[in-house]
Amino acid sequence: MKSGARLCALAGVLCFSTAPVSAGDTAESAQAQLSAIKAYQDTDQKLQNVGWALIRGNAEFCTSAAPSIGLQLHDMAGYGAPDDVRAALELKGDFAVQTAALGSPAGLSGVFEPNREIVSVGAEKPMTWAAEERLDWRRLTRLHDYIDTVLAEQGGVTVGFRDGSTAALAGVAACRTRFELAPTGNRAVAEGKRVVIGREFEGFGYPEELLAAVVAHELAHNLMEHRAWLTRNKRTRRNVKATEREADRLMPWLLINAGYDPRAALRFFDRYRPSSGGLLFIPGTHDKWQDRMDRVAKELARIESIRRDDGKADWALHFKRQIDPDKGL
Numbered sequence: 001m002k003s004g005a006r007l008c009a010l011a012g013v014l015c016f017s018t019a020p021v022s023a024g025d026t027a028e029s030a031q032a033q034l035s036a037i038k039a040y041q042d043t044d045q046k047l048q049n050v051g052w053a054l055i056r057g058n059a060e061f062c063t064s065a066a067p068s069i070g071l072q073l074h075d076m077a078g079y080g081a082p083d084d085v086r087a088a089l090e091l092k093g094d095f096a097v098q099t100a101a102l103g104s105p106a107g108l109s110g111v112f113e114p115n116r117e118i119v120s121v122g123a124e125k126p127m128t129w130a131a132e133e134r135l136d137w138r139r140l141t142r143l144h145d146y147i148d149t150v151l152a153e154q155g156g157v158t159v160g161f162r163d164g165s166t167a168a169l170a171g172v173a174a175c176r177t178r179f180e181l182a183p184t185g186n187r188a189v190a191e192g193k194r195v196v197i198g199r200e201f202e203g204f205g206y207p208e209e210l211l212a213a214v215v216a217h218e219l220a221h222n223l224m225e226h227r228a229w230l231t232r233n234k235r236t237r238r239n240v241k242a243t244e245r246e247a248d249r250l251m252p253w254l255l256i257n258a259g260y261d262p263r264a265a266l267r268f269f270d271r272y273r274p275s276s277g278g279l280l281f282i283p284g285t286h287d288k289w290q291d292r293m294d295r296v297a298k299e300l301a302r303i304e305s306i307r308r309d310d311g312k313a314d315w316a317l318h319f320k321r322q323i324d325p326d327k328g329l
């Protein structure tokens with residue numbers, strides 16, 4: 001009997017199928033499901049950890065900071081075979097913990113271990129919300145949006161577990177970007193409100209500070225609203241190049257405020273310059289690697305000169321834009 005171990009994760013629009021598992025029996029199939037989910041969650045956890053450090057550490061400089069708890073859930077309706085995944089995770093319902101970012105309120109509480117079943121969030125029981133039978137990521141997005149709304153209105157949110165216990169978490173300020181692990185591909189994309197990185201991206205094998213450097217570059221695009229700016233002012237080669245330069249230059253600022261060595265940005269360019277021009281960066285629109293390093297080095301000197309006593313570097317005040325952010329408005 002064949003069991004198609006198809007997974008559709010939470011990455012917004014992307015679903016994936018693992019290679020179909022030919023399982024001799026159900027137990028073997030459940031084991032395969034479990035391994036696939038855990039491998040995905042391990043990578044996602046790395047992304048959430050560096051993402052959280054960046055959005056939390058830079059919150060006071062973001063125009064869009066909002067209360068956050070660093071919790072990510074998953075919804076069985078999002079998978080290709082919800083019944084199989086539910087059985088593999090031994091869930092009765094549809095929602096469980098995906099990740100709790102290291103250092104976030106959810107992470108610090110110690111009660112959000114992966115795949116622990118969730119039955120209520122705030123005043124809602126999300127399982128009662130309508131969803132397609134399978135491959136439906138919208139209900140999960142709705143739940144994450146709901147958590148953000150409750151946090152914005154009340155400052156905190158209470159989460160109820162299947163075993164009857166609850167956890168009341170207070171939000172802390174963080175820049176408004178979500179990080180999502182795309183189930184396929186190796187690209188990193190900043191699309192305004194989200195940073196989406198493919199799980200095959202080689203950066204997941206880098207030391208943490210170098211992965212953080214990559215994520216900082218993508219986050220910089222969102223913080224400086226580059227996508228909207230390019231839509232307004234045309235995605236010409238010249239404009240794209242200007243936004244890429246800004247994203248490179250902001251990397252060390254975001255890193256230092258997140259507690260990383262800002263020179264990790266330099267080390268990233270030094271160590272991982274692909275001969276082709278890039279799997280991470282679009283060939284032709286990014287400057288030569290040495291130029292990029294020079295630009296980052298200049299920012300490091302600037303950061304050193306304006307750094308506050310608490311170690312933070314206020315990029316909202318001191319970072320020099322090279323595009324007019326209001327152009328086209």
Ligand SMILES: [Zn+2]
Binds near residue numbers: 218221244247281
């Ligand atoms: Zn970029």
